[in-house]
Every structure is written in structure tokens, then in C-alpha cells.
Amino acid sequence: LLTERNNLAGVQHIVLVLSGKGGVGKSTISTELALSLRHSGKKVGILDVDLCGPSIPRMFSVQDNAVHQCNSGWVPVFADQDKSISLMSIGFLLEKPDDAVVWRGPKKNALIKQFIADVAWGDLDFLIVDTPPGTSDEHISTVEALRPYKPLGAILVTTPQAVSVGDVRRELTFCKKMGLRVLGIVENMSGFVCPHCSECTNIFSKGGGEELAKHAGVPFLGSVPLDPQLGQSLEEGRDFIQEFPKSAAFPALARIAQQILDEASRQSS
Amino acid sequence: ECPGTSSAQAGRAAACQGCPNQRLCATGAVGPDPAEAAELRTRLRGVKHAVLVLSGKGGVGKSTFSACLAHGLAADEDKQVALLDIDICGPSIPKMMGLEGEQVHQSGSGWSPVYVEENLGVMSVGFLLGSPDDAVIWRGPKKNGLIKQFLRDVDWGELDYLVVDTPPGTSDEHLALVQYLSAAHVDGAIIITTPQEVSLQDVRKEINFCRKVKLPIIGVVENMSGFVCPKCQNESQIFPPTTGGAEKMCQNLNVSFLGKVPLDPQIGKSCDKGQSLLSEAPDSPATLSYKNIIQRIQEYCDQHHSQEEKII
Numbered sequence: 108l109l110t111e112r113n114n115l116a117g118v119q120h121i122v123l124v125l126s127g128k129g130g131v132g133k134s135t136i137s138t139e140l141a142l143s144l145r146h147s148g149k150k151v152g153i154l155d156v157d158l159c160g161p162s163i164p165r166m167f168s169v170q171d172n173a174v175h176q177c178n179s180g181w182v183p184v185f186a187d188q189d190k191s192i193s194l195m196s197i198g199f200l201l202e203k204p205d206d207a208v209v210w211r212g213p214k215k216n217a218l219i220k221q222f223i224a225d226v227a228w229g230d231l232d233f234l235i236v237d238t239p240p241g242t243s244d245e246h247i248s249t250v251e252a253l254r255p256y257k258p259l260g261a262i263l264v265t266t267p268q269a270v271s272v273g274d275v276r277r278e279l280t281f282c283k284k285m286g287l288r289v290l291g292i293v294e295n296m297s298g299f300v301c302p303h304c305s306e307c308t309n310i311f312s313k314g315g316g317e318e319l320a321k322h323a324g325v326p327f328l329g330s331v332p333l334d335p336q337l338g339q340s341l342e343e344g345r346d347f348i349q350e351f352p353k354s355a356a357f358p359a360l361a362r363i364a365q366q367i368l369d370e371a372s373r374q375s376s
Numbered sequence: 377e378c379p380g381t382s383s384a385q386a387g388r389a390a391a392c393q394g395c396p397n398q399r400l401c402a403t404g405a406v407g408p409d410p411a412e413a414a415e416l417r418t419r420l421r422g423v424k425h426a427v428l429v430l431s432g433k434g435g436v437g438k439s440t441f442s443a444c445l446a447h448g449l450a451a452d453e454d455k456q457v458a459l460l461d462i463d464i465c466g467p468s469i470p471k472m473m474g475l476e477g478e479q480v481h482q483s484g485s486g487w488s489p490v491y492v493e494e495n496l497g498v499m500s501v502g503f504l505l506g507s508p509d510d511a512v513i514w515r516g517p518k519k520n521g522l523i524k525q526f527l528r529d530v531d532w533g534e535l536d537y538l539v540v541d542t543p544p545g546t547s548d549e550h551l552a553l554v555q556y557l558s559a560a561h562v563d564g565a566i567i568i569t570t571p572q573e574v575s576l577q578d579v580r581k582e583i584n585f586c587r588k589v590k591l592p593i594i595g596v597v598e599n600m601s602g603f604v605c606p607k608c609q610n611e612s613q614i615f616p617p618t619t620g621g622a623e624k625m626c627q628n629l630n631v632s633f634l635g636k637v638p639l640d641p642q643i644g645k646s647c648d649k650g651q652s653l654l655s656e657a658p659d660s661p662a663t664l665s666y667k668n669i670i671q672r673i674q675e676y677c678d679q680h681h682s683q684e685e686k687i688i
Contacts (some may be wrong), residue, residue, distance in 0.1 A: 127466050129544040130435010134574075159545035160578040204577065207432070207546040207585035212516030217549070223512060240434040240544060241465035242513045268646040270439070273680035274466040280522050305576035311646045335614050342573050342618040374503075 114180055115223070117230035119153070120335040120371045121258035123249070127284070129240035131264045132295035132331070134162035135341060136363070137237040140262075142306035142348040143364030145191050148233035152183060154222060155196035156249050157322065158208050158215050159238035164198035165350075166250030168344020174199045195226045212244035219245060223252040233371070240274075242281040250285045259374055260288035262328065262367075265319065266296045268312035272319050279323050290370060291326035292316050293363060299333040300355055328366055413559055415528055419486075420560035422534040425677045427594065428553065428565045430586070432578030434544035436570045437599035437637075439468040440647055441666070443540035445566075446473075447652040448670035450496040455536040458489055458497045460526060462553060463543035464512050464519050467502035474650025478503055486531035499530050516548035516672060523552045527559075537677070544578075546585040554589045563591035563677050566634070569625075570600040571617035576625050583629055594676050595632035597669055598622035603639040604661070634672055637665040 115121075124137045134155070141151045155163035165171040166188040174195070175182045182191035197208060197218065210218075228234065236253070239245055265275040275292070282289050294316025300307050301334055310333065320327035334356035340347035351357060379389040393612055420426075431440045439461070446459040461469035470476050471492075478490045480503045488498030501512060501522060514522075517575070532538065544550055565586050569579040579596070586593050603612050619625075626633040640662035646653040657663050 110683055119654055122657070126434060129466070129571075130433060160434070160579070162574050162578075165574060178553065205580040205584055207581040209546045209585055209586065209588065211548050211551065216515075242511050243465055243519065244515050246484065247513065247515065266435075268644045269467045270471055273468070273471055273666060277465070277511040280509050284511065284513065285506060298615060301605040301608060301610065302612060303610040304605060305605035306605055308603075308606060308641055310603065310614075310639050310641050310644065312641075312648055333614050335612055338572060338614060339616050339618070342616060359620075370662050 114225065114227055115234070115256045116256035118228055118231050118234045118256070118341055120354050120374065121234045121236065121253060121256055121289070122263040122367060123236045123238060123253075123258060124264060125238050125261050125278055126247070126264045127242060127276070127278035127281075128265060128271045131271055133264050134166060134237050134238075136213045136293055136295065137235050137264065137265050138163065138166045138341065139337075139347060140222045140234055140348055140364055140367065141192055141233075143361055144233055145187075146348055147364065147368060150191050150230065151196070152193045152228050152231045152234045153237060154226070154234060155194070155198065156159070156219050156222060157237065157238045158210065158218065158245065159239060163194055165235055166191070166341045166344060167179045167194060169194065170204065171200060171217075172199055174190070177227055179227040181227060183226055183228060193228065193231070195222060209211040209280070216245050216248040219248045223249070229365060242278060246281065250287055254286075258287065260290035261277045262290050262293055262324065262363075264293045264295055265316045266311045267294055267309065267315040268301070271311075271314060272315040275319060275334045279325070289325045291328035292323075294330045296333050297330035300374055301331045302335075326366070328363050329359045331356050331363075402603065408472055411657045412524070412528070416556055419528055419530075419532070420557070422535065423532060423538045423560045424536050425680075426540065426557060426560050426562045426621065427677070428542060428557075428562065428591070429568060430542050430550070430582055431544055431568045432546065432548040432580070432582035432585075433569060436480070436568045436575055438522035438544070438568050439463070439472055439541050440643060441566070441568055441597060441599065442539050443469065443472040443647070444653055444666045445670055445673065446496060446498075446539050447654050449537045449539070449674070450493055451654070453495055456495050456534055457537045457539070458532055458535050459539045460530075461498070461500035461502065461541045462523050462526065462549055463541060464501045464514065464522060464549065465543060467500045467505075467680065469498060469500045470502035471650055472647045473498050475503070476508075480504060483531065486529045488531055490509045497532070499526055502527040520552040523549060524556055527556050546581060550585065551589075554591060562591065563680050564594040566594050567596045567672065568599055569596060569622050571598055571613070571621040572615045573619040574623065575615075576619060579622075579627065580629065583631060593631050594673060595634035596622050596626050597634050598636045598638050601636035634648045635669045637662050637667055637669070641677050
């Protein structure tokens with residue numbers, strides 16, 4: 108008989124970040140949500156199950172770190188001195204970062220199961236699960252493996268334009284079919300305010316995320332504008348929430364985190 | 377060392393012992409069998425040039441570029457062009473080409489592509505889905521099966537260009553495509569990126585994937601490269617090229633840099649409306665960039681004449 112190792116026993120709330128569409132800001136939102144929650148005094152983990160394009164390590168400037176083993180499994184990589192943000196990603200397991208992970212579904216599924224069962228997270232207030240775009244192997248395996256741990260739900264990220272919203276509609280169907288609660292929709296890249304003249308340009312169209320939330324009957328968590336300072340922070344692995352509280356994207360990101368905190372409190376009580 | 381999931385040694389090498397995937401690798405079919413290969417070769421015999429549009433990264437503009445490329449190539453009415461969208465989970469092409477709601481028809485000679493123009497046909501899983509809310513929640517092997525069907529059962533006819541739009545990543549769809557398309561003449565891959573390192577780090581993997589499967593790289597396009605405010609004309613780097621952008625990456629990796637395309641609200645607008653950017657906004661800087669890049673791709677293809685059909 109195998110001893111059931113339950114590395115998720117100390118995790119209070121699991122939040123998935125999904126989108127049908129690529130490049131809308133799932134990893135960005137995952138990162139900023141983790142930073143915001145940490146600044147509210149929470150202990151947060153991020154599990155990055157994007158095996159082909161793992162973005163999380165670089166967003167915390169720990170892309171050169173390696174993963175160690177302990178008795179309970181893999182030790183997550185800490186993003187900060189206080190050990191209040193811990194991370195796991197295939198990015199830490201690659202010997203050569205430029206090597207493509209060219210795996211078919213079954214091999215991806217095997218690693219995801221390991222990531223979910225074998226990371227020694229310890230006690231966490233929140234575990235954020237960042238996902239690749241789509242509705243395929245990674246998503247099916249992740250949701251099935253997490254089911255016994257009753258996730259709080261999923262945040263769906265979109266950009267305003269129709270091609271993005273079109274994919275996110277399908278992702279909503281995925282959530283319904285898999286019995287995964289939708290916490291709400293975030294509309295990212297929602298307008299750009301020129302830093303020189305303050306003119307707002309809707310580079311990726313307007314309003315699609317909010318309309319979709321209404322149409323689907325799910326909460327709209329907010330619109331995050333394009334913000335070059337946010338992009339720069341992510342490139343450099345900096346703490347945008349701490350360093351740029353006056354920047355364009357900050358209010359929306361803070362509001363999203365607050366809504367997640369409120370929902371988690373509601374669930375706990 | 378993993379011998380590779382598609383190698384003859386998959387699941388059988390010494391290194392495979394203990395790998396959770398061993399059983400699957402050892403039993404899995406990894407490419408078209410000889411009979412299928414012959415079928416594919418016949419079907420694709422009339423395709424003079426096939427180009428794949430790839431990226432390691434999602435959301436950088438592969439479909440946008442594929443649609444533009446298809447329109448650009450079809451501007452010459454003497455050329456027959458087809459656009460194949462193998463993004464099964466997130467098929468963007470029908471919307472971008474103004475073909476939402478269209479359906480695929482079957483005839484004696486196979487599935488018929490949906491025609492935007494007389495000389496421009498399109499095929500996508502999007503046409504097979506009943507409702508815009510339908511999700512295709514398939515694991516890898518089933519996705520591969522559909523890709524094979526597209527290549528085998530679609531009556532492409534004689535084509536000057538087949539443009540294949542792909543989903544992000546380096547997984548089942550990409551392996552299947554490369555394997556099944558080996559029956560045709562593939563000129564190469566166009567790789568799309570945005571300027572920032574978080575994209576480039578995925579794109580380097582894609583370049584390595586191409587090298588691993590011996591797919592020639594026509595070049596790299598840097599999309600979303602700067603934004604010029606329509607009011608004050610000042611430029612902002614919304615997606616900053618903190619590590620030198622695509623141009624530097626191409627220099628480092630000895631890959632051709634095809635050009636930069638700026639952010640332009642007209643692009644998103646024409647995608648949403650399902651119209652060709654090149655016709656809708658002929659004077660926009662983005663259109664001019666795309667046109668230059670398309671011309672370079674045409675020149676590349678012209679230098680690589682279609683191969684004679686190999687005798688089995």
C-alpha cells in the first residue's frame with residue numbers, strides 16, 4: 108500500500124488562471140495576483156503548468172534557480188527573502204532554457220500529475236495555478252488532479268477583441284463541463300493611455316470582456332489597461348505592486364486581488 | 377537521455393526505464409504509416425509551396441499574420457492560395473477571414489475549403505463547430521487525427537501556396553503537422569514574436585524545435601513593435617525589447633529577421649470585422665510593414681522551386 112502523501116493539505120485556497128486564448132496575460136495576472144495577495148499578508152504559491160512556454164520563473168527573476176528534493180517531494184523555489192511566494196515550473200527543470208519541450212499529451216499529463224502531488228508547498232493561503240492557452244491535455248489533467256482539493260475557482264483572462272472573447276467563450280464551456288467554478292473574467296490590455304498626451308487608444312478594441320461576463324452570467328472582475336511599466340517590471344522580475352502603485356494598471360490589479368480575497372473569506376466562513 | 381517520443385527507439389531505449397511515459401511511447405503510433413503517407417502525398421501533390429506560421433508564444437499575432445499573408449498572396453489573382461488553421465482549441469481564422477458560421481461541404485473528391493475569394497480557400501476546425509460556445513476538449517491523439525484528416529481529406533486542388541496557421545507551443549499539433557506535411561514540399565516556417573524577453577524565451581524554443589525536426593526557417597517577424605499615438609505621434613514601447621528584441625535574437629541565432637510590425641488599432645479592428653487589413657487600411661504603417669514582409673516571403677519561396685514528387 109502506498110502512503111497517501113498530501114502535499115496540498117496545507118493549502119487553503121486554489122485559484123486557476125485560464126484563457127482559451129494565448130498571450131492575453133494569464134501569467135501576468137497570476138504574478139500580479141500573487142504579489143498583491145502577498146502584500147495583504149498572505150502566503151502564496153504559483154504552480155505554472157505551461158510546459159511549452161513557462162513564463163513564471165522569469166517574471167520573478169528566478170529563471171536560473173534549480174529545484175531540490177526533500178522527503179515529501181520537490182521543494183518549490185522561493186521568489187523572495189521572506190519565503191512568502193513559492194513557485195514551481197518546468198522552467199526550473201530544464202537544463203538548457205532554449206531547448207523546446209516537445210512532448211506529446213501523455214508525457215505532459217504525467218508531469219502535471221507529479222507537479223500537483225509532489226511539490227512540498229507546506230502551508231499556503233493561496234495556490235495560484237497558471238495554465239497554457241487552450242482546452243487540452245494540460246487543462247484536463249490539471250482540473251482532474253485538483254478536483255479532490257476543491258479549488259476556489261477559475262479566473263478567465265481575455266483581451267477586449269472578438270477573437271479573444273471567442274476563445275474564452277469556449278473556455279467557459281470547458282469550465283462548465285469540468286465542474287470548475289468561474290470566479291470571474293478579467294479584461295486585460297484594455298486601452299492604452301499615451302504617457303505624453305493622455306489620449307486613450309483602444310489598441311485591442313473595447314468592451315468584449317465585460318460583455319462576455321454579462322452574457323455568460325459570471326462576475327466581471329475588472330479591466331486592466333496596457334501599461335508599459337507593468338511590461339517592464341515583468342521583464343525584470345520586479346514587484347510592480349510594491350514599486351509602481353501610481354501606475355496605470357495598479358488600481359485594477361489591486362481590485363482583482365481584493366475580490367479574490369473577499370471570495371476566499373466567503374468560502375472559509 | 378530521452379530518445380525522443382517520435383523516434384524509433386521511443387519507449388524502448390535504456391533511458392526509457394522508469395519514465396512514466398514509457399508504455400505509451402512503446403505502443404504509440406508516431407507518424408503516418410506507409411499507406412497513409414502515400415495518400416497524403418497524393419493529396420498534397422498539387423501544393424507548390426507550403427509555409428507554416430509558428431511561435432512558441434501565444435497571442436503574438438500568428439493568426440493575424442497568417443490571414444494577412446493569405447490575403448497578400450491571393451492579391452495576385454493568378455495564384456491559388458489556401459489557409460489551413462490547425463488551432464483546434466482556439467480557431468481564430470474563420471472570424472478573421474469573415475467566415476464565421478460557414479460550414480464545410482463534402483463532395484466526391486473530399487472536403488471542400490470555404491472560399492473567401494475565388495483564389496483563396498480556408499479550412500479550420502472552427503467550421504466544424506456548431507456554436508461559438510462549443511469547446512473542443514481533446515487530448516493529443518484525437519487532435520492529431522483531425523490534423524491528418526485536414527491534410528488527407530480536404531480537396532485542396534492545385535495550390536501555389538498553402539499557409540498553415542498553428543496554435544502556440546511545441547506539442548502534438550506541431551509534431552503531427554511536420555510529420556504529415558513531410559509528404560508535401562514545405563518551404564519553411566515563419567516565426568512570429570513580440571519584442572519582449574518573455575516572448576523571445578519561448579520563441580528560441582520554437583527555433584530549436586524547427587532545427588530538431590529539420591524545418592527550414594524562412595525568418596522571424598517582430599509584431600507589436602512600438603506604438604505611435606495617433607494624437608501626438610509620440611512612440612511608446614508597450615512591449616519593451618529589454619533584451620534587444622527579435623532583431624538581436626535573430627543575429628544571435630543566425631536566423632533571418634523579416635521585419636517589424638507596429639501596434640495599430642486598425643489591425644484588431646479588421647480582425648474583429650473579418651476584413652483584410654491590407655484592403656481596409658492600405659496606408660497604415662502596419663500594412664506597409666506586412667506588405668514588405670510578405671514580399672520577402674514570396675521571394676524566398678520563388679527561390680525554392682517545388683520538388684519533383686518522390687517515387688515511393
